[in-house]
Amino acid sequence: MSDTAPALEARRLSAAYHQHPVLEDVTLALPQGEWTAIVGPNGAGKSSLLKLVIGGLTPLRGELRILGESPAVQRRAGHIAYMAQQEHMEWEFPISVRETVLTGRYGLMRQDPLWQRLLPRHWANPSHRQAVEAALDAVDMAEHAERPIGELSGGQKKRVLLARALAQQASILLLDEPLAGVDPPSEALILATLERQRDAGRTVIMVTHDMPSARRHADRVLLINRQVVGMGTPEEMLSDAMLARLAVGAASGSAYGGARAAA
Ligand SMILES: Nc1ncnc2c1ncn2[C@@H]1O[C@H](COP(=O)(O)OP(=O)(O)OP(=O)(O)O)[C@@H](O)[C@H]1O
Ligand SMILES: [Mg+2]
Structure with missing residues (x-):
């Protein structure tokens, strides 16, 4: 395992279920030791991205590296822990x-x-x-x-x-909506736990619809809607303008279109 390789690196990564594309040409690098929140509308391919890492889905095209190696090698080495959405x-x-x-x-x-x-x-x-x-x-x-x-x-x-x-x-924690449907005390406890994990040098990659938590706790936010819409600080990515871009193609009435969601 390399100290400098990104925790997760995708190059022109595409994936599909039965020819139906869910991720297209995704190129990104998430550094080690940071907390990344992955935000996007329903059906954007967020869970699919994590499933590519854990081997539940095979890439159609492109490359995916975890700590500079193939995901399968890192899974066998015990470097990847995963918490499923459902x-x-x-x-x-x-x-x-x-x-x-x-x-x-x-x-x-x-x-x-x-x-x-x-x-x-x-x-x-x-x-x-x-x-x-x-x-x-x-x-x-x-x-x-x-x-x-x-x-x-x-x-x-x-x-x-x-x-x-x-x-x-594991050095990388993949968490698919760990805050969904939990009571406020459990949410606070989960966030504090993840903060300690990050402070101990672990990489936290968390899919979430919870914008206030992403804004407050994540080091960076990845906006995804089949393709990468943006990546940067929570302030930049969770602005009204970026969330409006994220909502393009999402169902009307989505939570990603306005100031209310960004608050
Ligand atoms: N096992 C599957 N077989 C076929 N299609 C699937 C499968 N899993 C997901 N999909 C479809 O792929 C697309 C992306 O799904 P994915 O679960 O990655 O989205 P998501 O961003 O995690 O959404 P959500 O916020 O609702 O969890 C959706 O259109 C979904 O219906
Ligand atoms: Mg999901």
């Missing part, structure tokens, strides 16, 4: 908060020597437990660690999913 979780499944967060370590556990993997859990490599406890603490869910996930509120569920991503201790 988690296909079976919330009623009888599994505790702690066990759910531990699933974030499964990829890394597979890299432990076989003898260690065969040990009872309390003798296994302690780094997994430590990472889980640190992640639970980070999202203030340690006191709920033994509760079944089905008992949690919407905001608590999001915090557990964030903890699962944090438990990977």
Whole structure:
């Protein structure tokens, strides 16, 4: 991994579902150690961009590099953690908060020597437990660690999913709408957690519709609507003029057209 390579670099990247283009000629570079908010209307291809990184979608054309290497190499090396927009979780499944967060370590556990993997859990490599406890603490869910996930509120569920991503201790965090549908205290906690991650040198790449949070917390904003509309500081990108450009091609009545959204 190179210290100077962008966290994410796309060159003329295009992607499609069944010939239907969702990203076209996307060229951009997101530096390491910064918090980037990706903003765009519904259907703009934001989730698709993250899916290209995690291997859920294959590029049609162009190039995508993560820390100077192919995404597959960086995924195998454990450098990419991901929190999906819609988690296909079976919330009623009888599994505790702690066990759910531990699933974030499964990829890394597979890299432990076989003898260690065969040990009872309390003798296994302690780094997994430590990472889980640190992640639970980070999202203030340690006191709920033994509760079944089905008992949690919407905001608590999001915090557990964030903890699962944090438990990977990856250098790049890809978060698809981590603030959607959460209560204000959980939102504040998630934002504070991400701030600490960024301050610890991690790269945070967050898709969001929450303009005030992007304005307040992100180092840079990427505006996307199938193509790159702009990239720069939150002040520049979340201006009325830029949001109006972003809304071109979006449904009328979109939240991207006016001062209200930029406030
Ligand atoms: N698995 C899929 N199969 C076919 N089309 C898809 C699939 N996933 C997404 N699409 C379509 O691709 C386009 C881009 O979707 P994407 O989910 O990347 O948008 P988005 O910017 O994340 O939108 P939102 O803000 O609603 O989450 C949309 O038109 C969507 O309907
Ligand atoms: Mg999406």
